[in-house]
Amino acid sequence: MKELGKRVLAGDVRAASRLIRNLEDQIADTYIAIQEIFKETGKSHVIGITGAPGAGKSTLTDELICAYRSQEKSVGVLAVDPTSPFTGGALLGDRIRMLRHAEDKGVFVRSLATRGAMGGISKAVGEGIHVMDVLGKDKIIVETVGVGQQEVEIINHAHTVIVVLVPGMGDEIQALKAGLMEIADIFVINKADRDGAGKLYKETMNMVQMSRDKYGIAKGWTTPVLLVESVLEPHKFAESVTKLRDKIDEHYQFLVDHDLISERMRRKTAAEISEALWGAILAPILEEVESSGEMQRMIDKSLLKEVDPYTLADEVAKRYLKERPTSSEA
Amino acid sequence: MANRRIRILLAKPGLDGHDRGARVLARSFRDAGFEVIYTGCHQTPEQIAATALQEDVDMVGLSCLSGAHNYLYPQVAKLLQEAGAGDIVVVGGGIIPEKDMPGLYASGLTALFTPGATLDSINEWISTNVTPKE
Numbered sequence: 508m509k510e511l512g513k514r515v516l517a518g519d520v521r522a523a524s525r526l527i528r529n530l531e532d533q534i535a536d537t538y539i540a541i542q543e544i545f546k547e548t549g550k551s552h553v554i555g556i557t558g559a560p561g562a563g564k565s566t567l568t569d570e571l572i573c574a575y576r577s578q579e580k581s582v583g584v585l586a587v588d589p590t591s592p593f594t595g596g597a598l599l600g601d602r603i604r605m606l607r608h609a610e611d612k613g614v615f616v617r618s619l620a621t622r623g624a625m626g627g628i629s630k631a632v633g634e635g636i637h638v639m640d641v642l643g644k645d646k647i648i649v650e651t652v653g654v655g656q657q658e659v660e661i662i663n664h665a666h667t668v669i670v671v672l673v674p675g676m677g678d679e680i681q682a683l684k685a686g687l688m689e690i691a692d693i694f695v696i697n698k699a700d701r702d703g704a705g706k707l708y709k710e711t712m713n714m715v716q717m718s719r720d721k722y723g724i725a726k727g728w729t730t731p732v733l734l735v736e737s738v739l740e741p742h743k744f745a746e747s748v749t750k751l752r753d754k755i756d757e758h759y760q761f762l763v764d765h766d767l768i769s770e771r772m773r774r775k776t777a778a779e780i781s782e783a784l785w786g787a788i789l790a791p792i793l794e795e796v797e798s799s800g801e802m803q804r805m806i807d808k809s810l811l812k813e814v815d816p817y818t819l820a821d822e823v824a825k826r827y828l829k830e831r832p833t834s835s836e837a
Numbered sequence: 838m839a840n841r842r843i844r845i846l847l848a849k850p851g852l853d854g855h856d857r858g859a860r861v862l863a864r865s866f867r868d869a870g871f872e873v874i875y876t877g878c879h880q881t882p883e884q885i886a887a888t889a890l891q892e893d894v895d896m897v898g899l900s901c902l903s904g905a906h907n908y909l910y911p912q913v914a915k916l917l918q919e920a921g922a923g924d925i926v927v928v929g930g931g932i933i934p935e936k937d938m939p940g941l942y943a944s945g946l947t948a949l950f951t952p953g954a955t956l957d958s959i960n961e962w963i964s965t966n967v968t969p970k971e
Binding site: 520521524525527528532533589591594595596597598599600602603606609610615616620622635806821 | 867
């Protein structure tokens, strides 16, 4: 594992991808490789792109890669697609939109499956960002799965969050709801040549103006709403995305100028630590409860209304908490 | 704890836009519990090899119905070997005449699936012959 970390530091793409994979597969000693690279992380600008399925996230990402490559910035992409809850398999298709960059050494695209994570990204995304970071990528784009209203975990990982909206997805009440609509640092109204784009623009602007300065993170940043028109007119599309790129960089500069990066880094680190705690504490217990057959017995009891799930959980918790090592051992 | 998942790159090299077969396979692989990355049509062998490395796949499945398999399939296998990734299993599908098969196998293809191969038999072959990397 230490070897793998060293290879990643040396810029080996396949080793980097393997390290991400070991994280996805929860290989026990992967943390040794992470230890190897961890100190070198924290240099890249992480951009999150989120929005509904089919909103155009991958296509925007593709064009954004071009926009950054024209400035000779290197780009890493983590593209997340859903895992089947039934078979555990996944069809990872974001890459189809990004193929023209396949041979560009300055671009590294890695597809990830959610593997059951519910927040719109995969558990390996946090570390995946570190891996891209030590490869020296200037910009890391994280494309979430197609999300609905509340898959907002991307805010724990990205410096700049772009929420992609498309016309025809619901009335203005949708724009007032909590969750996804609150997390944007930049809104993109994609497919803005379609019917309803003007109305959506107006509703989004209304929403943005009402929420200005409300979230603490905003301090002087009014979330811009950018219109991006049809991909079928390449020049127009590229022009819109260039504007988006400049806005993204402006936002990063804003974070730097107002010393807000450290706040975001703190949030990311907190998320990573709770993720690691989950893996270190809860996951092994769950596995034991599953493999010993206790889970099935508990399900049976609960189904027969003998014991409720909370009492069952409490019993398990008490048993394990009693076996907790003293703090000096830990 | 470990939860190894087979990762597959499904690619269509060359000038061939007929990807119904590849799409059906992509879906079938998903249902078999594999993680499958689909590239879409019109890929060069260089793009496919670069993608296979970036995605750290265990297997590359090639589909080409234009008749250019004798050039394109070995080229992918060769590029992977040159990149030190000869351990990635390369398999091909399509209408491949029997007389072409020995040459393809000699060039580094591990299996060929021709019309009539069932989805189950392909999935079973993968489960038996492709092991996720350590």
